[in-house]
Amino acid sequence: MQDRTDYRFLGRLRLAGMLFEQGKTGEALGILEKLMSTKSAPEELRSVARLLWVGHQLDTGTPATLQAALVPLLRPDNSFFPMASEQAALLALKEGDALKAKGYLEAALKSPQLSQIQQQRL
DSSP: OOOOOOOHHHHHHHHHHHHHHHTTTHHHHHHHOOOOOHSSOHHHHHHHHHHHHHTTTTTOOOOHHHHHHHGGGSSHHHHHHHHHHHHHHHHHHHOOOOOHHHHHHHHTTTTTTTHHHHHHHH
């Protein structure tokens, strides 16, 4: 019997976390990238992998590549929309586009999925 969350995918997320802790960033990012593209993985776990993949590269990655990775999550009906919008805003600021960053933040602030903690941070 297979649980809806499928523990093998949760195990991959945990393995990536352990690799990050060990300073093996490249290996961890590779695991997350593979999980992001695994169609048989639950969408929620793929989304978490996507957010982690982007988040771990905010300071080092190419903003355009990271922005492109966030596109599937940047829909107001997506439960990860506020978090993805925050990351997208940070990337826009990194590129020097404050107006675009403001747009992401304003959209996130209107999201019904926004928690009180996220609202305060944004």
